[in-house]
Amino acid sequence: xxxxxxxxxxxxxxxxxxxxxxxxxxxxxxxxxxxxxxxxxxxxxxxxxxxxxxxxxxxxxxxxxxxxxxxxxxxxxxxxxxxxxxxxxxxxxxxxxxxxxxxxxxxxxxxxxxxxxxxxxxxxxxxxxxxxxxxxxxxxxxxxxxxxxxxxxxxxxxxxxxxxxxxxxxxxxxxxxxxxxxxxxxxxxxxxxxxxxxxxxxxxxxxxxxxxxxxxxxxxxxxxxxxxxxxxxxxxxxxxxxxxxxxxxxxxxxxxxxxxxxxxxxxxxxxxxxxxxxxxxxxxxxxxxxxxxxxxxxxxxxxxxxxxxxxxxxxxxxxxxxxxxxxxxxxxxxxxxxxxxxxxxxxxxxxxxxxxxxxxxxxxxxxxxxxxxx
Numbered sequence: 001x002x003x004x005x006x007x008x009x010x011x012x013x014x015x016x017x018x019x020x021x022x023x024x025x026x027x028x029x030x031x032x033x034x035x036x037x038x039x040x041x042x043x044x045x046x047x048x049x050x051x052x053x054x055x056x057x058x059x060x061x062x063x064x065x066x067x068x069x070x071x072x073x074x075x076x077x078x079x080x081x082x083x084x085x086x087x088x089x090x091x092x093x094x095x096x097x098x099x100x101x102x103x104x105x106x107x108x109x110x111x112x113x114x115x116x117x118x119x120x121x122x123x124x125x126x127x128x129x130x131x132x133x134x135x136x137x138x139x140x141x142x143x144x145x146x147x148x149x150x151x152x153x154x155x156x157x158x159x160x161x162x163x164x165x166x167x168x169x170x171x172x173x174x175x176x177x178x179x180x181x182x183x184x185x186x187x188x189x190x191x192x193x194x195x196x197x198x199x200x201x202x203x204x205x206x207x208x209x210x211x212x213x214x215x216x217x218x219x220x221x222x223x224x225x226x227x228x229x230x231x232x233x234x235x236x237x238x239x240x241x242x243x244x245x246x247x248x249x250x251x252x253x254x255x256x257x258x259x260x261x262x263x264x265x266x267x268x269x270x271x272x273x274x275x276x277x278x279x280x281x282x283x284x285x286x287x288x289x290x291x292x293x294x295x296x297x298x299x300x301x302x303x304x305x306x307x308x309x310x311x312x313x314x315x316x317x318x319x320x321x322x323x324x325x326x327x328x329x330x331x332x333x334x335x336x337x338x339x340x341x342x343x344x345x346x347x348x349x350x351x352x353x354x355x356x357x358x359x360x361x362x363x364x365x366x367x368x369x370x371x372x373x374x
Contacts, residue, residue, distance in 0.1 A: 004305075006089040006243060006344030010269035010326025014084050017116040017148070021077060022273035024147040029072050029140060042070040043281040050075075068137060072144075074281065075109055077274045079179065082288045083113035083215065088353065089344070090213075090242060090294060092118055094174055097125050101172035101205060103164030104180030105130035108141030110215075111157065115149055122149065128157040129168065135161050165198070168205045175206045178215040181225050191228050199232035211296045212238060218262040218289030223254035226261065226291050243292065244324065245307050245346055247299065251329035251363075252322070253307065258361060259322040259329065262291040263343045264311055305346040306330055306366065312340035322363065325349065331363035338370035 012019070031039060046067055076193030092114070094100060102110050104277050111128055114121065132138050138159040149155065164180050184194060206212050214229060227250045230240065243261070254260035267285045278284045312321040315333065319340050323330040334340055340346070349366055356365045 004346050005342060007085045007263065007265050007342070008089050010084060010231060011088070013119060014088065014117050015269045015271070018077065018080060018269070019271040019273070021080065021116075021144075021148065022271055023071060024144060025077075026145045028147050029069065030075075031069060035069065037169060037340075039073060039277070040281040042066065043074045043277070043283060046070045046075070047281075047283055068212060070138065071137075072107060072140060072269050073277055074283070076112075077271070078111060078278075078285065078288065079109050080116065081267065081270055081274075082114045082282060082290050083178070084117040085106045085109060085288075086215065086290065086292060087113055087117040092174070094121060094124070094126055096172040097127065099170055099207075100128045100138055100176065101170075102130045102167055102176045102178070103111070103130060103168075103205070103270065104177060104183070105132045105138060106134070106141065106179070107137050108145055108157070108159075108176050110176045111155075112141065112145055112148060115145070115153075115155070123154060125154045126156070127169065128155060129172075130157060130159045131164055131168075132159070133161060133163055135159070148224065156327050163281075165201055171207045171210065173207055175202060175210060175212045176215075177202065177213070179217060181214065181229070182216055182222050186221065186225055186228075189319040191224065192363075195225075195228035195232040196235075197287050200234050203233070203238060206238075206294050208297060211241065211294065213295075214293045218264070218291050220260055221256050223252070223260035223262055223290055226293050227253035227255075230293055233293070233295055237297055238295040239297070241294040241296055241300045243294075243307055243309075243344065244302075245305035246302055246324075246326035248328070249323055249328055259310055261309055261324070262289055263309065265287040265343060281372045301363075302326070306332075306349045307346040308332065308341040308343055311343060322361070323366070325364075325366070327351075327355075327364050329361060329363040331358045332368045332372065334368050338368065341368075346371075 017293040038102045066355050108130055130138060186194060200214055230250055252259050252261040264287055306323050308321050308323045312319045318336050319334040321332040322342055323332050358365055
């Protein structure tokens with residue numbers, strides 16, 4: 001059985017770059033005395049503002065100096081880790097002199113992660129346009145990139161003070177929108193018109209041969225956002241490359257209490273300095289999560305694949321796992337002793353002639369015999 005997977009483990013080089021990044025931070029954005037002592041409290045405060053208190057948070061919070069240090073020392077490197085895992089599992093071959101646009105770039109998070117995770121692109125002439133409403137945050141990211149890649153890097157980066165919905169002068173070979181859409185209002189009846197408007201904007205920002213990559217943080221709200229954006233991007237003629245193995249209706253749209261599309265994986269490879277900062281702030285992580293949508297006008301060739309999405313769980317004494325297929329929500333039912341798939345892995349299924357339906361989730365049941373023992 002052929003198995004294909006997203007989110008491969010970090011390469012040694014990628015792990016080394018993340019470890020090295022701690023020293024670059026201290027050089028580019030040094031914290032002294034009381035500011036270093038205060039960091040753990042600032043990280044906790046910012047974490048609350050991004051979760052429990054998000055309804056009272058100002059939209060322009062990243063223009064506030066008090067948020068920048070905790071973001072750079074905690075949230076940025078964790079994002080670099082999760083994006084490195086994502087980028088290394090996707091086909092991201094940008095042509096020489098290609099244009100990459102990063103909407104809502106923050107401290108150039110996706111640019112940094114791309115350089116860390118895709119070494120074959122480091123010597124390629126690439127043009128980046130990075131948009132954000134916080135110039136100071138972008139400048140901090142630009143300094144970090146220069147420290148990481150060197151002043152002689154062939155990557156040419158232009159930062160523009162603008163909202164990610166503003167006009168882009170040059171259409172992109174690769175359009176990146178990371179951790180930005182959740183900043184908008186997706187409540188109630190605003191979700192569908194919001195997605196329609198954004199899909200029109202993103203489709204207009206990408207070349208006809210271009211690709212669009214939307215990344216979010218992996219909570220139920222962003223699962224709903226991704227599902228809405230997927231539906232509207234299909235209307236605009238863009239089809240999924242990943243993670244969706246089909247172009248049918250999304251079976252995990254984060255409506256109600258059912259399973260929703262996101263991927264969770266262990267934080268293996270996190271640098272020691274980041275684990276130390278996280279422990280100081282009492283915000284340690286043993287896993288990270290995200291959801292994403294990667295699209296182009298051609299999409300991926302459909303071959304009837306089934307992709308594992310959830311983590312495995314106990315099911316009738318054995319194990320089960322929610323997956324996505326062209327038959328809709330799918331429940332993988334593992335035979336005893338069979339090793340479950342990792343979230344993000346896909347395979348060519350051997351469907352029973354008359355598959356059963358799970359009474360609880362209404363998912364179609366697919367017995368999985370696997371290829372090895374635990």
